[in-house]
Amino acid sequence: MPEAIKLLQVSGLRTEFRTPAGAVQAVRGVSFGLDPGETVGIVGESGSGKSVTALTILRLIKSPPGRISAGSVKFRGIDLLAQDDAYMRSIRGNRISMIFQEPMTSLNPLMTVGDQLAEVMQWHQNLSRREGMNRAIELLRKVQIPSPEKRVRDYPHHMSGGMRQRVMIAIALACDPAILIADEPTTALDVTIQSQIMDLMLGLKDEFGSAVLMITHDLGVIAEMAQRVIVMYAGQVVEAGSVYEIFDEPLHPYTQALLRSVPKLGSRTEKGRHRLQEIPGLVASLINIPDGCAFRERCRFAGPECNGAIELQAAGDGRMVRCIKVA
């Protein structure tokens, strides 16, 4: 049976950055797919390549020093990496949109939020300014900003961090995108506000039906939002599976260790403290990465066989794992 065309199919993606110290291989052969309407979480620590992967999909890598050196990003079968800049502009913010961690720096401080929303729609959908403004009010209402008729005239600095992130979400959803990429959308927010934004995103997802690629370091946010989870380490996918599989029965030693090292609310019941399970060593450097498993120096199961090239292998129904000890 021929493979059906995926909404998004990323294959063998490689991105590197030139620095005086050597080439930083931020993304080293990442492949995954995204189906319409599903939420896929990419989880990893700093330097895992999760954010660079997201930026590469939208070709937002600044070159130089960055370079997308291999792979393809097929959106409905069309390789975005092979298209011209005009085509990419028609995709960004329209078919694929993105929200970032820091809502303050992603908004233009000199434009009202209404103008910024209307601008996106004027650009992509040829709406008049008046239509754009009306749509803007409607969208602000959808992201649950109180009295949107008044708030459209506000500048970003009039708003709190949570409100600004709502505006960012409204801008991202303005053109009814097929894919929404969210890069640490709640990390800069307070926990009660994070909770509101997560609820908002879950609600809007049902309404707009966009597929969501959720990038975060927070395992709690992933567990709350994602259907499928991709775990990244040192620029590679080390494990992929459904959210239940990943949290109930992690296969890769890194995923296992990561889950054990997070302090969980309510886990300290007995009197007295216990040490957390830590992962020894440092996060792997991305310069001059040796062959073999990047996690092996921190892994308690590592042996000499971990020094060879290790592929991402299927481990049962839709699950993938990059570990020679498991597969």
Next chain:
Amino acid sequence: MTMNRVFHQKNLFFGGLIIALVILIAAFAPLIAPFDPVNDADLMNAELPPSASHLFGTDSSGRDVFSRVLYGARVSLSVGLITQIANTIIGVSLGLVAGYFGRFWDELIMGTTNIMLSIPVIVFALAIMSALGPGLFNIYLALGLTNWSYTCRLTRAQVLSVKKSDYVNAAVVLGYSKTSIIFGQIMPNVLGPVLVIATLGCAEAILMEAALSFLGLGAQPPMPSWGGMLSSARDLFFTAPWLAIFPGLAIFVTVLGLNLFGDGLRDILDPRSVLKNT
């Protein structure tokens, strides 16, 4: 790593090369110069065009222009160096006081720099020179005491940002004295950008000295200075253009070298370019 960066920075490298050359010339002028710049006057051989015996020709008193240009480097460099050392010491001290102690001191010092910045340096210097009278020493004073405003503001801004950092907080909590915090923790983080300003200021001072000497206020004849040489070449430009061209070139090359060096320095000291390396 650092040396590697220096060599990769073309501006810094070529600028440094030019400056090193000028410094060597100034230091070894008596050894290089074929003639005495002042006493070897020979009216019989006045205003000769460049030739094998007089590379840059001779002036209206018959002195060797090449030798005079070599010696002129001493005046220019001394002006650049001495005035910038003075400006930097004044600017950094006042900037540290304004930034660290704030309140009254900040308002007083910033008010003063605002006034100084609103008066063009050349006007300021001219006023001082006309009060003190012409002469090289008075040039040091006029340029060394008037051009510290940028250094002062830059230092203050750096101090304000460094003062809030947690490593300064940690030093307070550990019981460091004020002096030790100012000189040990804050100052080393301020000096990089100040050095850039000083290098660029050096070029500015050399131009300013040339301008003042051109106006007859600088080093007095017969002492060879590039600005003074230009000044006396003014009337002879069409008959003996070499009298103006060579000192002019000397100023141009030296100032260019300093500016290149300053730009290069700024690039490698820029915290963002440092970040790229880590």
Next chain:
Amino acid sequence: MTSAVAPGPLLRVNDLKVHFNAKSAPIRAVDGVSFDLARGETLGIVGESGCGKTTTGMSIVNLTQATSGDVIFDGVDLTHLHSLPKSRQLELRRRIQVVFQDPYSSLNPRKTLTQTLDKPLRIHGLTAAERKDRIAYLLEKVGLSPKQADRYPHEFSGGQRQRIGIARALAVSPELIICDEAVSALDVSIQAQIINLLLDLQEEFNLSYLFISHDLAVVEHVADRVAVMYLGKIVEMAPYQALFTDPQHPYTQALLSAIPVPDPRRRGARLVLQGDVSSPLNAPSGCPFHTRCARKSSVCQVVAPPLTGIAEDHSVSCHNL
């Protein structure tokens, strides 16, 4: 090295207020905070941005000037630290140290690891030989290699830098360490290492910690008692068991429920608190939390509830328990 065990708590903060001048009304960053901290104990202070938790910590070490109230450390009022003789100031400084949040801005970029550790030891009167031994000892304690002693901060990773920050605090043998979001900027796998290090050091040196954090899961893990702050006030304070299993204040309950749990089977169980975190710039009258509270009554808008004991060591400030 330390004085004989004194009766009473090591640190007593009493009605601490830190107000900043603003154009209109003063900003009440900390507005009447009181707590005790015993030797060897960890008090966690949790709350969202702008609640005054960091300002509270910084005013204990005089990095922020308290407007009123007392900070009594081992019987000495630290709010008047500057009026004490220099040698006395230095001795008190030695006994309270801080570990800061940002491992990048908390180390002087132009000082090597050795220089960072050597200077405080010199200030506190150690000889060159003693300092050398002490530095080697500190590096070993925090898990750094002596080979790294001459490196600059940018040559270390975030986790290693935080180890250096801990070594610097530990250098002068303090009794109390204020950990201001000390593990918040670190990756999960590194965070666990640093938490374990802090726990080990506490056990070995009988340290007291004031552990300031927005991360309740981390605080539950390290604290003996926990104070929850909202808009400059403590709204609930209790031993960790009571606070995490039986929270009484509606804000504590909402805060605990808002945390996403790393378990997909418990998703959607969050209780979502409406509204924004109020800013101390325009703090509401009465109970600071009433603008977001589901349990509010008319009295809440007028009268600020006092912090009242409801059980042993458990106090709450709420009219409607």
